[in-house]
Amino acid sequence: MTSKKTIMLPSEELPVIHEVDVTVVGGGPTGIAAAIAAARNGAKVLLVEQRGFLGGMGTVSLVPAFCPFTDHIKPVIRGIGLELLERMKASCRPEFRQDYAEQLDWVPIDAEVLKRVYDDAVLESGARVLFHTFIGQVIMKPDRSGIEGLVVLNKSGRSIIQTRYIVDATGDADIAALGGAPFQKGGDAGELQPGTMCYLLTNVDRGRFRQYMQESGDNDQIPKAVMLAQHNGDLPPGRKEVSGFAWVSDYLVGVNFGHVFGIDGTRAEDLTKAAIEGRKLVEIQVKFLRKYVPGFENAHVVSTGEQIGIRETRRIVGDYMLVQEDFTSMRSFEDDIARNAYFIDIHMATSKEQMQIRHLPDGESHGVPYRSLLPQGLDNVWVAGRAASADRVVQGSLRVMPNCFAMGQAAGTAAALCTSTGGTSREVDIRQLQRLLTQQGAWLGEIASSLGV
The missing domain is CATH 3.30.310 (TATA-Binding Protein)
Incomplete structure (x- = not known):
């Protein structure tokens, strides 16, 4: 095997351009909800996005509609995600509003309207946004328990964001992977779901x-x-x-x-x-x-689409990994931070295979535990959205935009709680987190009755 040619770069001194409580990396539904939630709960937040607009697959890749927010009977995804869906509908032409006024499942996306809705919602929350920026390197804490800085690259050059907490909303667990967190990718043979150019x-x-x-x-x-x-x-x-x-x-x-x-x-x-x-x-x-x-x-x-739509890449190995049995048994967890009712939707890796689709009964859902957002080996990073800790089967259900909103809201709220206490991601008071999420519109199923809200 021939080794790749390498060149040693000289050391350099970089300016610190931002010092924040929470950095959210990735401006798709996960990152949007995380930034809004963290800012609304009092944290100083910066949202970093590589493109010139927010929205992820729905705007970058022109995925044409939102997947269902309901379990066919009631909305399961509420909170920030449902709020943003309704804001988009309200901002569209009168005919659109009339067609989809009561609809919560498979609502078409007007990408240009949605970009503006996302801009407004994030800025109204108090979060700041930095577009056209890539994260190229992470700066680890001295004990390597977490990440304390991000090396960014944009038209202004290379610089550093110092941060206490990070929500990795890249969809690919880019930041967690740079920080050394373990992950899985694809099936047993490394196969990945195909992409689609919408x-x-x-x-x-x-x-x-x-x-x-x-x-x-x-x-x-x-x-x-x-x-x-x-x-x-x-x-x-x-x-x-x-x-x-x-x-x-x-x-x-x-x-x-x-x-x-x-x-x-x-x-x-x-x-x-x-x-x-x-x-x-x-x-x-x-x-x-x-x-x-x-x-x-x-x-x-x-x-x-500016980029082909991607369904599957890395999945972190978290403190808990959701598995197929959790989905089929509609399991709930003590540390639930969201519910999921979307069907398992695994697209074939080759043109000769068949899609795998499995539905839950109407009105049913399973829990998404907080531990599935926590990458092993990092104590100040949450990985929410498509790259959360799940086996490949459950990832085929969990990956869609409404679920990303819900997980992002939970991650951002947890990061804000850590900002106020100075604790690690694993020291969050779960009951306090669940209570805040419920008070701020999220739906956690039966667990809500035990929260006193």
Whole structure:
């Protein structure tokens, strides 16, 4: 094996540009909720995001709709996440508000509206934001029990953020991994769920599409069209379902369709390959839609995702790892900080495999324990969202945006509590945390009755 060439860089003295209580790294739903929660609870907060806007997969990758907030009977994800969903709806055009006023599941995302909603909500909380910034290195505490600084890189150069606590909301556990925390990635053979290049189409006819679906009287009409196109060579083999047509208006629709396989979202080379392949696949898909699906005859691509949508990379090894039995038995925990009712949704790693989908009964959910946010080996870092501690099966359920809001709110609230006490992430008073979360709108199921709120 040939070793890679290396170059020794000289030591350098870097300026400290921020000194804060809590640094939230990553501006997706997890980071947004964490920053708002920490700031509302009194911490001095900085949210660092590599792009020029917030929103994560919903804005960066144009994932077209929010996954369900309910268990089909009641909202399970409440608090900051539900507040932001309603703010987006209220900020959209009157027709959108009318269409989705009562809807909490699969609400389409108007990405440009959502960007502004997120900006406003984070700044109103008192948190500060730093866009266009990457974290390239961490500075460990002298005893290596945690992280006390982040080396950042942006157009201003290299500098340091000194911080007491960190919420890793990168989705890939980037900060925890830099800090040496153990993690898992993919399946037993290292396989990863594929990525999807989502996109936005205009010049489509929702009325004509609805008429086509009603006249056919067959909910499988689109999968049948996909299979026919695959048989005719107009689509590549693989996914049969169009995961989502999310109608922002009668002439504008977001599309989640197809897979790009063999992509590791922690590698820039793979993300580059996926971007190029994804855009080529969109061209093929749009030709299919124009030819096979009424209402899409004149469809025009407005935008593709800035980055391919990523479903799976690292999962931390936390103080507790959620496993499949916890999901299927709908288990609750003494240290629950959220509930999850979304189905297990594991996309096949190759075009020859089948998707794995498993649902909970209507009205049921399982708990998400605080310990699943705590990476082993680090005492001042929370990893919330897609990279929380879970086996691969449960990660296929836990990874979606509403759940990320809930976990982010819990992590940010815990970080604020630590700011006031000076304790570590493992010294948080769980009952106090649960009480605060419940008072601030989160839903923790039956445990709430024992909290006196």
